[in-house]
Amino acid sequence: METAYKRILLKLSGEVLAGENGHGFDFAVINEVCSVIKKCVEAGVEIGLVVGGGNFWRGRSSGNMDRTRADNIGMLATVMNSLALEDTLEQLGVEARVMTAIEMRRIAEPFVKAEAVRHLEKGRVVIFGCGTGSPFFSTDTTAALRAAEIGADVIFKATNVDGVYDKDPNKFDDAVKFDALTHAEVLNRGLRVMDSTAASLCGDNNIPILVFNLSDPENILRAVKGENIGTLVK
Secondary structure, three states: OOOOOOEEEEEEOHHHHHHHHOOOOOHHHHHHHHHHHHHHHHOOOEEEEEEOOOOOOOHHHOOOOOHHHHHHHHHHHHHHHHHHHHHHHHHOOOOEEEEEOOOOOOOOEEOOHHHHHHHHHOOOEEEEEOOOOOOOOOHHHHHHHHHHHHOOOEEEEEEOOOOEEOOOOOOOOOOOEEOEEOHHHHHHHOOOOOOHHHHHHHHHOOOOEEEEEOOOOHHHHHHHOOOOOOEEEO
């Protein structure tokens, strides 16, 4: 199978892992997503993965809690998700490693760029947990940062919509979908592809972002093959 990309950074939301439950794990969904990741690995694609923690904790909904403490809880939630993905991948016969921005050596490797690249070159899926390791930064920003560090060809942002629109398609019937955008257009229009910090980091480092719908996990494979899906920001 011919692929359009050699090394990708796949960004998943934590909510994806919850399926229709909305909270916790739906292992049928996780298995389906990991099965497609396996196909990509077998095609020779190197995959780094960043997952959010929204299926367990959303810091911005934490009321009066100190923001730093709330974000720290969110980082721990991403580790739970990372370990679930690692276990599912390994059950499918795919080597995987969780690397965390905050050291917790008993359950994961600390993130070191050179080690992450070595794992990727050996065909292992590398799952980056704990966000950036600092509060006030989203997992979108983590995806942009790790993509830059590992030299990813593209960020795949798998979401619950089929691309980027000029306004929320769930609220407005006349919302218009973009097939392609520049990083500058995303920032100037205030489009919600990623938060502004992540979008700026991608623009500064010339990292394309492909936004597509994960309701069909096979879209990950279609994106790897370069099929025309979603919205490409470059």
